[in-house]
Amino acid sequence: DGQEAALGQITRLSDEYFSVRNEEFSVGEAGLAEYRRASRAVNIARQEQNHFRGVKDETSLMNYAEDLHQIESAVEWFSSNGAGLGRADLVDLSKANLNYVQGKYYQSQNRETESQQFFNDSLQQAKSAWELRMDQYYPRGTANLHDLTTSWILWNASGSELSELKPSQSAAIRQALTAGLDRMVNTADQITDRRGRMAGDISLVHCLKNSEFLIELENSQNK
Template sequence: MNDRTHFLLSCAILVLVISLALRPQLTELPPQISVQESNIPQEPSLNSIQQFLEIEEGLTMVSMEPALPDQPEIKKNRLHLNRDRREFIPMNVVPLQAKTNRKPATQTSAVSAQKPQITTPQARQISSRENRQLEQFDSNASSLIDQSQDSFSRGLLSLSDYQLALNIAYQSKIDVGEIRGAKGAKIGQLTAKQALLEQAVDQLKMLNQPAAHRWYGDLLHSRLMLAQNQYEIAAASDNQYQKGLALREINRLSEQYYSVRRQELQVGEADLNEYRRAARSIFVANLETNSFQRTQQNDLSNLADFTRQLEGIQKAVETLAERGAGLGRKDLVELSQAQLSFAQGNYYRQQKDDRRSRAMFEQSQQHAKAAWEVRMNTYYPNGTATLHELTSAWIMWRSADTELNKSDTSTSVKPDRDLTAGLDRMLNLTSQIEDRRGRMASDISLVNCLKDSELLTELKKKSE
């Protein structure tokens, strides 16, 4: 054997020995790779099955965690939740009694998972008789809204009378909804009222004509009514930002409204009632501003300014009465004095002077009652007072009586009986009216809603 052959044989033997030596290591690697490959899909597989079962069975997890990338701690939590699968309680199944070996913390978490399914408590049960009454009240309020809107659109109802009708009608609807326990009743009704006020603003914009007296003042008044309603909606929804915006608009419009009415009064285009209403808008705007900014200490000076304005109006009415003018008629003098005494009663109440405050409210009540009586017994039978004028005098009488009864020492029930008797007399008058053309239907519905408001007050007291 030559050297070449010997070298090749040695190389072959060396290769064979090396291959035999390395063969056990290659056979051990595949099992390690297979173990790693089998561990990788295990957790995603368990999670996908768990999610599928949760969807199919309607299970609710105690802690809903979003899908995140696989991390060691997340894997551990997920595996722990998968092992405690018995802790998940279906939302439509009453949970069984907890086992003795279960931890109290687990019981608490399992019970808390059912909180989203708790329904709101049911409203107070209303009897069938009360339900029929509420339906009638709501129907009367709807009639007043429709009839007053029709009368206003035809020019038969002034803007201030239209505002009074809407306020009483929608307040009745709000009271009905609250007694029934309807959620969001106030916001819904105020939103419906907002649409009617927007229509009123649009209608008044169309009356911009040279012969339209007091047009601009009425337009400002309608915009002020719209801003006031927006403020009520914001207050009902507890939206402080919207309240601030609406209050800013109220302050701006009330100043413009008062300025225009004052100029109109000087040239004889506005009467004292319109001027008093404009002055009161300034007073109310300042009052709401102080309440919003929590500066109620300024209310006293605000009341003093408003009272001085009412004193000036009272002197003007008395001067007209002395000269025998129609604007100084006895009922107007009494109502003017009732307005002044009412403001003075609030002024003394703000000063914590209860004795003088009660005296002023009592005077206001007496003057308003006298105005209503002279209209009912003298002017209405003679045809010189309308049903709406009777109603407005009764409302002033009712307001003074309400403030008087707020005092602790006022225990007399006779004024309440007189008020009820007066309202019943107006109801008897409405039942005798056959011709309901023009604005008469709206005026009759207003009296009916006033009676409904009295009955609603009694129902609200029962529900409390």
């Protein structure tokens, strides 16, 4: 029917999109974020197809992890050859994304020990990428507020998953994330030119801070 045809077209287009980005990335014409976005589009299309057909495909996350592993390998290659796409923060983020997805997979399999390790690795790598961007690349002008925010979001996602599995670490994880977010808010508030996309990037940082405040308020009321 029409829905199945539409899903088939989405799958085909996402595959084509990934193929183009894969070729561009291999020669340095597409950035890491674009490549990862294309991989995610393929994964979402797979999941939608399976959901429509009533197929429970537990390998979906691992297929996505395999795509992310290819990205990680490519970034490592760029790094070993001194290319910009192999910058240290991008290496950390490629590993963090892969470990996060692997953590989600093992979590879905109720394999708590493995998922904890992957989430912990992802947290450390995303935090390292954020620190590199905040302390080195942003002051030099080679990273922007959006770069800071995306790395913090992954750090936060990994931290949230790890906190659920290891409540004893929750307070320390949240304290570090809050300190990082506060630094981003201060950085955003110092930006004077807020035209175009910058206004949206600044708003996102403040939205994240407001969201954190609401979570803290809810937690305090539940105690």
